[in-house]
Amino acid sequence: MNCREWRxxxxxxxxxxxxxxxxxxxxxxxxxxxxxxxxxxxSGELLRRGALEAPPAPSFAALWAxxxxxxxxxxxxxxxxSFRRLAPFLVALSxxxxxxxxxxxxxxxxxxxxxxxxxxxAGPGHSANLAPDLSRQGDPEAVLVATQP
Amino acid sequence: xxxxxxxxxxxxxxxxxxxDQLLVERAQAGEVAAFEQLYARYQAPISRMVANLVRNxxxxxxxxxxxxxxxxxxxxxxxxxxxFRPWLYRIAGNHCLDYLxxxxxxxVRLDPNPEAAEHTQPVDPSATPAEQxxxxxxxxxxxxxxxPRDRWLLIMKEVEGLTLEEISAMTGMGxxxxxxxxxxxxRRLQRRYGDMRxxxxxxxx
Numbered sequence: 001m002n003c004r005e006w007r008x009x010x011x012x013x014x015x016x017x018x019x020x021x022x023x024x025x026x027x028x029x030x031x032x033x034x035x036x037x038x039x040x041x042x043s044g045e046l047l048r049r050g051a052l053e054a055p056p057a058p059s060f061a062a063l064w065a066x067x068x069x070x071x072x073x074x075x076x077x078x079x080x081x082s083f084r085r086l087a088p089f090l091v092a093l094s095x096x097x098x099x100x101x102x103x104x105x106x107x108x109x110x111x112x113x114x115x116x117x118x119x120x121x122a123g124p125g126h127s128a129n130l131a132p133d134l135s136r137q138g139d140p141e142a143v144l145v146a147t148q149p
Numbered sequence: 150x151x152x153x154x155x156x157x158x159x160x161x162x163x164x165x166x167x168x169d170q171l172l173v174e175r176a177q178a179g180e181v182a183a184f185e186q187l188y189a190r191y192q193a194p195i196s197r198m199v200a201n202l203v204r205n206x207x208x209x210x211x212x213x214x215x216x217x218x219x220x221x222x223x224x225x226x227x228x229x230x231x232x233f234r235p236w237l238y239r240i241a242g243n244h245c246l247d248y249l250x251x252x253x254x255x256x257v258r259l260d261p262n263p264e265a266a267e268h269t270q271p272v273d274p275s276a277t278p279a280e281q282x283x284x285x286x287x288x289x290x291x292x293x294x295x296x297p298r299d300r301w302l303l304i305m306k307e308v309e310g311l312t313l314e315e316i317s318a319m320t321g322m323g324x325x326x327x328x329x330x331x332x333x334x335x336r337r338l339q340r341r342y343g344d345m346r347x348x349x350x351x352x353x354x
Contacts, residue, residue: 044307052201055200
């Protein structure tokens with residue numbers, strides 16, 4: 001048995017398994033394999049003793065819910081995520097608009113207008129100013145003739 | 150329902166070398182109960198592997214859930230010549246390696262010298278490894294300085310007890326390369342242990 005074969009067989013033996021007579025003989029004669037065996041035994045013992053207890057795995061229902069979330073179409077997921085992220089801002093914006101609406105004056109402020117009516121300027125005696133000046137428009141028939149092709 | 154499941158389970162062991170093949174085929178066809186059976190069969194060993202590889206019990210359930218979610222989503226792409234078990238372990242291993250790499254980057258960002266923080270608790274240098282401080286704590290410290298791939302190989306071999314052929318199927322490494330990689334991983338573990346002991350001896354003098 002050569003070293004390669006010996007190591008391959010040894011690696012495939014379960015932990016704590018004894019050596020076959022031929023393997024034991026090889027180990028006595030081969031210092032490299034003896035060193036290999038010491039290292040293998042040391043690391044195996046250390047790691048098995050230091051192995052951690054696994055915490056309980058999630059239930060299948062939890063796993064299945066995670067799978068459903070993961071297999072959801074990306075755009076749908078992105079939409080729901082963005083809505084979830086935007087929701088507080090939308091609520092805040094709505095509250096702000098309501099607040100502004102509540103604080104705004106209910107009637108228009110006339111005094112604030114810069115427009116001055118000509119009636120107010122001219123006074124009550126000048127009502128003739130409101131009559132249309134028809135003389136500037138000219139003869140309607142003449143206008144019709146002029147626009148014909 | 151339970152009888153039917155039991156029949157499927159028994160059948161699956163006779164039809165092929167891979168006892169999971171029928172369950173995998175049924176899960177691929179969209180049968181949720183079949184995937185649930187696969188989960189029931191493998192949740193404990195995968196949880197153990199994940200816990201021992203990442204050494205962080207708080208994150209283990211989430212990682213296990215992510216692994217099985219990945220598995221479900223990749224069921225259609227399972228390689229026909231690869232049995233389910235090594236394929237599942239490969240996905241779990243790769244997921245944990247990604248996690249460890251990310252965590253290492255975060256740790257480096259938080260602490261520019263993470264090695265220094267690991268040697269704070271004294272270990273009795275006169276005792277053998279098995280008798281020293283809680284072995285779990287020791288392994289945590291030793292693993293902190295190992296490459297994620299070395300950790301994975303050691304856990305697969307020493308804790309999970311997988312054969313070289315199974316690990317080879319998982320990692321895609323040849324048997325010879327795998328033996329060399331395992332040997333080197335053990336050596337690095339041993340060297341790190343020696344460094345730790347000498348560091349503690351110096352500290353105690």
